[in-house]
Amino acid sequence: MSPPQRLRDPISPRPYNVPSVSPRPICPRRPHDVPISPQCPHGPIFLPPATSPYPHDVPTTSPYPPHCPHIPIPHIPPFPPAVPIPPHCPHTPPVPPAVPISPPSSHPPTVPIPHTPLMPPTVPPVLTPPRCPHTPPLSHTPYPLNAPRCPHIPIPHIPPCPPAVPIPHTPHPPNAPCCPHTPYPIPLSPYPPAVPIPHTPHPPDAPRCPHRALAELLPRWLQDYPEDFGDAAAVGLAERLGAVLGPDAAVGQWLRELRDPTVPPDPPGDPYGDGDGDADPLEILSFQAQEVAEQLTLTEAELFLRLRPYECLGSLWSQRDKKGGHGGCPSVRATVRHFNRVAAAVVTSCLGGAGLRPPQRARLLEKWIRVAQECRALRNFSSLCAIISALQSNPIHRLRHSWGEISRDAQRSYEELSALCSEQNNFSASRRLLLVGPRTHPYRTPYPPHSHPTATPYPGVVPYLGTFLRDLVMLDAAMKDEVEDGWINFEKRRKEFEVLAQLSALQSSCRSYRLQPRPHFQRWLWGLRVLPEGHSHTLSCAIEPPGPPPLSPRPPRPTLVITHFSSLDAPPAPAAPPAPPPAPSLSPPRCHRRSASCGAALSPSGSDCRIVRVRMELHNGSLYKSILVRITSQEKTPAVVTKALEKHGQGGGSAPQFQLVQLLPDHRELPLPPSANVFYAMSGQSCDFALRPRGPQPQ
Amino acid sequence: MSAGGDFGNPLRKFKLVFLGEQSVGKTSLITRFMYDSFDNTYQVNESLFVFSKASSLQIRLQLWDTAGQERFRSLIPSYIRDSAAAVVVYDITNVNSFQQTTKWIDDVRTERGSDVIIMLVGNKTDLADKRQVSIEEGERKAKELNVMFIETSAKAGYNVKQLFRRVAAALPGMESTQDKSREDMIDIKLEKPQEQPVSEGGCSC
Numbered sequence A: 001m002s003p004p005q006r007l008r009d010p011i012s013p014r015p016y017n018v019p020s021v022s023p024r025p026i027c028p029r030r031p032h033d034v035p036i037s038p039q040c041p042h043g044p045i046f047l048p049p050a051t052s053p054y055p056h057d058v059p060t061t062s063p064y065p066p067h068c069p070h071i072p073i074p075h076i077p078p079f080p081p082a083v084p085i086p087p088h089c090p091h092t093p094p095v096p097p098a099v100p101i102s103p104p105s106s107h108p109p110t111v112p113i114p115h116t117p118l119m120p121p122t123v124p125p126v127l128t129p130p131r132c133p134h135t136p137p138l139s140h141t142p143y144p145l146n147a148p149r150c151p152h153i154p155i156p157h158i159p160p161c162p163p164a165v166p167i168p169h170t171p172h173p174p175n176a177p178c179c180p181h182t183p184y185p186i187p188l189s190p191y192p193p194a195v196p197i198p199h200t201p202h203p204p205d206a207p208r209c210p211h212r213a214l215a216e217l218l219p220r221w222l223q224d225y226p227e228d229f230g231d232a233a234a235v236g237l238a239e240r241l242g243a244v245l246g247p248d249a250a251v252g253q254w255l256r257e258l259r260d261p262t263v264p265p266d267p268p269g270d271p272y273g274d275g276d277g278d279a280d281p282l283e284i285l286s287f288q289a290q291e292v293a294e295q296l297t298l299t300e301a302e303l304f305l306r307l308r309p310y311e312c313l314g315s316l317w318s319q320r321d322k323k324g325g326h327g328g329c330p331s332v333r334a335t336v337r338h339f340n341r342v343a344a345a346v347v348t349s350c351l352g353g354a355g356l357r358p359p360q361r362a363r364l365l366e367k368w369i370r371v372a373q374e375c376r377a378l379r380n381f382s383s384l385c386a387i388i389s390a391l392q393s394n395p396i397h398r399l400r401h402s403w404g405e406i407s408r409d410a411q412r413s414y415e416e417l418s419a420l421c422s423e424q425n426n427f428s429a430s431r432r433l434l435l436v437g438p439r440t441h442p443y444r445t446p447y448p449p450h451s452h453p454t455a456t457p458y459p460g461v462v463p464y465l466g467t468f469l470r471d472l473v474m475l476d477a478a479m480k481d482e483v484e485d486g487w488i489n490f491e492k493r494r495k496e497f498e499v500l501a502q503l504s505a506l507q508s509s510c511r512s513y514r515l516q517p518r519p520h521f522q523r524w525l526w527g528l529r530v531l532p533e534g535h536s537h538t539l540s541c542a543i544e545p546p547g548p549p550p551l552s553p554r555p556p557r558p559t560l561v562i563t564h565f566s567s568l569d570a571p572p573a574p575a576a577p578p579a580p581p582p583a584p585s586l587s588p589p590r591c592h593r594r595s596a597s598c599g600a601a602l603s604p605s606g607s608d609c610r611i612v613r614v615r616m617e618l619h620n621g622s623l624y625k626s627i628l629v630r631i632t633s634q635e636k637t638p639a640v641v642t643k644a645l646e647k648h649g650q651g652g653g654s655a656p657q658f659q660l661v662q663l664l665p666d667h668r669e670l671p672l673p674p675s676a677n678v679f680y681a682m683s684g685q686s687c688d689f690a691l692r693p694r695g696p697q698p699q
Numbered sequence B: 001m002s003a004g005g006d007f008g009n010p011l012r013k014f015k016l017v018f019l020g021e022q023s024v025g026k027t028s029l030i031t032r033f034m035y036d037s038f039d040n041t042y043q044v045n046e047s048l049f050v051f052s053k054a055s056s057l058q059i060r061l062q063l064w065d066t067a068g069q070e071r072f073r074s075l076i077p078s079y080i081r082d083s084a085a086a087v088v089v090y091d092i093t094n095v096n097s098f099q100q101t102t103k104w105i106d107d108v109r110t111e112r113g114s115d116v117i118i119m120l121v122g123n124k125t126d127l128a129d130k131r132q133v134s135i136e137e138g139e140r141k142a143k144e145l146n147v148m149f150i151e152t153s154a155k156a157g158y159n160v161k162q163l164f165r166r167v168a169a170a171l172p173g174m175e176s177t178q179d180k181s182r183e184d185m186i187d188i189k190l191e192k193p194q195e196q197p198v199s200e201g202g203c204s205c
Helices: A004-011 A104-110 A135-140 A144-149 A210-224 A232-245 A249-259 A281-286 A289-306 A330-350 A358-377 A381-392 A400-404 A408-421 A428-435 A465-478 A490-510 A519-527 A533-543 A598-602 A637-647 A652-657 B004-008 B026-034 B073-080 B095-112 B135-145 B160-170
Strands: A609-617 A624-632 A658-663 A669-672 A688-693 B012-020 B051-054 B059-065 B085-091 B117-123 B148-151
Touching: A281 A330, A281 A358, A289 A330, A289 A358, A289 A381, A289 A490, A289 A519, A330 A358, A330 A381, A330 A465, A330 A519, A330 B073, A358 A381, A358 A400, A358 A408, A381 A408, A381 B073, A465 A490, A465 B026, A609 A637, A637 A652, A637 A658, A637 A688, A652 A658, B012 B026, B012 B073, B012 B095, B026 B059, B026 B085, B026 B117, B026 B160, B073 B095, B085 B095, B085 B160, B095 B117, B095 B135, B117 B135, B117 B160, B135 B148, B148 B160
Parallel strands: A609 A688, B012 B059, B012 B085, B085 B117, B117 B148
Antiparallel strands: A609 A624, A658 A669, A658 A688, B051 B059
16 A cells, blocks of 8 residues: 555645636545545555546645545546546436536536535446446455445435435426335325435436326226225225325225215115016016016126126135124125026016916916026026926926927927026026127017017127136135135136126127116016915915826937837836847737737738837837837838837937838848838748947947 | 837836935935035036936936025925935934924925835934034934934044945835845945944834
8 A cells, every 4th residue: 555645745736727627526436535535445456656637636725525526527538438427416316317417617506516525436447337337446446445435325325415416307396196116006105205206316207107007007007996995904905095096086986985885885676676576477568578688687787787897706605714794795696696696587477377278378487488588588587597497496397288389489488498597517608698689589580579579789798697606616625715825826716717707798789778767677577476496386286186107298209229029018128228039929919908900900900011010119218118019011220210209209300310120030131221111021931120329339 | 119128028117205404414415425525516507416426236316405595395206206205304403303303204295105215314413522412312303203213423424334235225126135135225435434334223114
């Protein structure tokens, strides 16, 4: 280390040729001068030659605190790179263009000299100007004492800038909460707002003012997810938010609702009480099916629009976390309630009029099937499922005589709509329809709307909510809220969000309905008495007393087990594995009770026709019979099969699926090819035939 | 629809419907039984909730879950219809869910008469400290209503496999195979097979 005195002498007497530098503080390039600037690391490196014009020596009695003289370096010709270094607070390295850089001559009074009382902060001139000047000099310093003394590092310790300093160029009003230093809702910040503001280096007209973004975000957040702010603990929060966001009308509305969260909106669909029971159940016949469907859709759509998707979450709806709590998910409950109400109306009206004969009751069933069709056309899957499930419920389903009287068209529609509502494959049918547009109304054709000749397309949609509830409940049951170590299970959240987003998208579609309320129908619907389940069953039994096990309305599909005629009297075990036919016995049909004409029929009645027995056993074993078929000499095998199927009540259309086989003695069989003329091809040894499905043989 | 496949060697197929109040753990029992997680099967358009688990040996079980739709009252009968067995679940920490099982069993009887296997299941035995329904109460009710009974814990995997085994063993046509190949009746691949069979409730079927 060089003795300071040796260095001082050559430098001090030299005048500085730059006018502004005359009152300059101590030059840091003289680090050897320990008493004056003991920390300056630059001395050995940048020590100017004796001929240098530097005005290094400032007396220690200078009115200015010891300051880094590097700031005026820009003015020194040998160090041009130092020019852009701003002579102001180092907190904002890039100088805003608007900042008027004071001429060097004015520096001493304005430069924040007090900030750097001990240590010259500037970078050696060779370094890139915009970089933080703190570290590079430290690396150069040969004096370890200097390193921790850099005043720039502990920024908070810097005394507040004097107000005269031109650094805060921001044109913010003093109350402007735009300072990015403040955490987002300013009132939430524990710090007085005035504190951080002086530090703001905002350029004027900052385009990305975070407060402005907040002001846009928060109302949207409040509007779309009020539940996030809804609980009682958040009431104070809401008021503070109101203070931040100002008297915005929309926000104020939401905030008012937040402040009064205990008053839920009136659930629609129940404007006339809960059913006083004075409505005539048979009055449904006086309404047009389309009108009924539209009114149901009107209510359902309103309910669906009010639905808060998050209430469908499995954790909420399945009450996973609150035992016995019945107050949750009001919007979902309202939807479910209306669903059950519609189903109850169907049951009540179909069981109404105790004295109705089956054909009359069939008109009630047909009416509701038509309403279901109209709901399908309106894409109101919720009411559609409610009606169909009510028709399928036990009290209605068991009314065989009434069902037997409905028209063929209605029967077909009912089956199609039932398939639509089926939970088979996880409601895949109705899910598909939710996604397709409302262009085609295939179910509408049988019953064109008479009241609205110019049927307009209905772009709206109301889904059956149970599908989504089930998805979410299953998701909730299957996936944990948190993965190991307490991390949030984002996979679960993502999947749940997908379902909720789907619901939200459907809600947007739901807004497209344009329906007018008809109070008359609504009064009737809500005036119907809801029959308790046991009561409806009793009523149903009074209409049609329980009898033998009901036959399926549709003929069961035969899976065809062909057995031998003689086994008729000893019924085989039901649903027994289809064994090859037992040994055919050609003994006369001793006990054939079916037909008195049996004996006569079996004898050939003419030269060009024969009468044979054709047997088939249906899949469930309950229809099990043989019939007699007349074969003429003009018929080939398909015609005989068709005739046999028709006599079995199966319809001839499926004839190509069956093969005709003649059963011969000694377990022999004679399959008859389609090209054969049965009359000539059959063997004379037997009159027994069997119908067998084509395909793999049982053996 | 060639009936040839069924004609040759029909695979017995049985529909099991899960009933009970919300949040008693029906879905958890199914997920625990099937895959221990739902993750791999969650596809909206696939048959997610109708599990068909075919055993190479005997039967195929179709599990139908009413999850999330318990309150859509009119829908329940269509679930019960055609089912060969009904598993009525309650939560042993929730008395109300236990009382409601009577209604669920009545629903099954109304729809199916006596032509159905009913299993009463007390779930969540892992929450023993919060138990409100004793195992004796469950057994008593099962006897009164003439149904089978078991207690399980879907969470701990306790008795879950046993539940399905016992239902399957009681299905019609299974009597002959009940003794000799009971273990093979359902091909279950549980990921945690360490469940230990415990004393089961009286099976009155």
